[in-house]
Amino acid sequence: MLPARLAPALFGLILSGLMSLVVSGISTIRASGPGADLLEVWMGAWLMAWLIAFPLVLLVAPITRRIVQRLVSTWAEAGH
Numbered sequence: 001m002l003p004a005r006l007a008p009a010l011f012g013l014i015l016s017g018l019m020s021l022v023v024s025g026i027s028t029i030r031a032s033g034p035g036a037d038l039l040e041v042w043m044g045a046w047l048m049a050w051l052i053a054f055p056l057v058l059l060v061a062p063i064t065r066r067i068v069q070r071l072v073s074t075w076a077e078a079g080h
Contacts, residue, residue, distance in 0.1 A: 012061060016053035024049045 002010060024045040032041055 008061065009058065012057040013054055016057045017050055020049035020053040021046050 025042050028038065028042040028045050
């Protein structure tokens with residue numbers, strides 16, 4: 001098992017991997033259509049997307065958490 005302190009980075013790794021896999025797959029199919037080399041092209045696109053997505057998720061996550069906290073507390077304070 002990994003130490004709990006690595007949970008945010010592991011979450012970002014898994015989230016960015018899955019999201020970039022799906023988005024790159026959709027984009028690759030739309031751009032090149034289904035073909036014999038689809039899997040190879042998709043995996044190349046996915047790797048490049050993941051290399052960008054993972055550090056970006058780590059950078060954006062704290063900002064996103066703050067936005068969510070403000071929205072939730074604003075929502076709760078309004079009596080909803």
